[in-house]
Amino acid sequence: MKTPILTASVLSAMLLAACAAPQAPTGEADAAADARPAPAPTEQGITVSAAWSRAMPPGARVGGGFMTIRNDGDQDDRLVALRSSAAGSVDVHEMREADGMMQMRPVVGGLVIPAGGEVVLKPGGYHLMFMQPVQPFAEGDAIDVTLVFEHAGERQVAFKVLGLGATAPDMGDMGDGVAMDHAGH
Numbered sequence: 001m002k003t004p005i006l007t008a009s010v011l012s013a014m015l016l017a018a019c020a021a022p023q024a025p026t027g028e029a030d031a032a033a034d035a036r037p038a039p040a041p042t043e044q045g046i047t048v049s050a051a052w053s054r055a056m057p058p059g060a061r062v063g064g065g066f067m068t069i070r071n072d073g074d075q076d077d078r079l080v081a082l083r084s085s086a087a088g089s090v091d092v093h094e095m096r097e098a099d100g101m102m103q104m105r106p107v108v109g110g111l112v113i114p115a116g117g118e119v120v121l122k123p124g125g126y127h128l129m130f131m132q133p134v135q136p137f138a139e140g141d142a143i144d145v146t147l148v149f150e151h152a153g154e155r156q157v158a159f160k161v162l163g164l165g166a167t168a169p170d171m172g173d174m175g176d177g178v179a180m181d182h183a184g185h
């Protein structure tokens, strides 16, 4: 029993390091602005912009991904699947505080993008979770990801990898109260 418990604990810490809120919100905003590419032409309502990720330390097994998804269509859409040649799998996670603890879990049933609205994936909230990266993401890399929407179909999006330092999570605030619930799997 000891080994699985230890593994889960270490994995939890790594996952949270990858998607936790940044230490300096203002620096975060600057970094995101720098990463913002010109929005892709609107097709069938869905536009993805400001896609970015973070450099990973050597040996990292997970990383976060962030972006803005806008739906100018007249019906709700859903982000139902993701894939990338740079990672074994890519999921959408949400992070929220419950009972004083930050919890992260996969979004079940697809991430809804409301008609006429947008959803921002950002540290501390919704985010992509890159699992089993082929190699650690390095600053300056572009991570190609295919997003599959229920109605709009596929979008190819390049996630610009920013430096680790500019967006380092504040592990001090996370403390021992951190828990991860992957019951949704």
Ligand SMILES: [Cu+2]
Pocket: 015, 019, 093, 104, 127, 128, 129
């Ligand atoms: Cu996550």
